[in-house]
Amino acid sequence: MRGWRCRGSAASWGPAAERGIRVGLVQARADGAELAALAGLVESGRLDLRVARTFPFERVAEAHTMLAKGGFRGGVVLVADFASPPASPQEGR
Incomplete structure (x- = not known):
């Protein structure tokens, strides 16, 4: 795929070939x-997306802490709900 918006990375748990997997960006x-x-590749099983955990955008610090600790398999996903405005002006800051 051409482009620049989404990026993936692999943890340093040893060379992928030794673990029997192929890693790509x-x-x-x-x-x-x-x-x-991309959706077709996921649906066909040719692109495997592993998600360890999702966090609401407001809990980005907790997600960052989880990433720093490591020890999980899959990605960490932040879910942003931009459709719902904050309940009060203080929450938007």
Whole structure:
């Protein structure tokens, strides 16, 4: 995929070939056709996305702490809910 928006990384648990896996970098830009192609790869099982845990965007510090500690398999995903405005002006700061 061409583009620059999404990036992936692999932890340093030894060479991937020794662990029997293939690691690659997938990059995509905000392009509907490329997003559909990525979704197709996931649905077909050719692209395996492992998610260890999701956090709401407000808990980014906790997600960062988890990343720093390590010891998990998969990615950490931040979920941003930009559709819902903050309950009060103080929460938006």
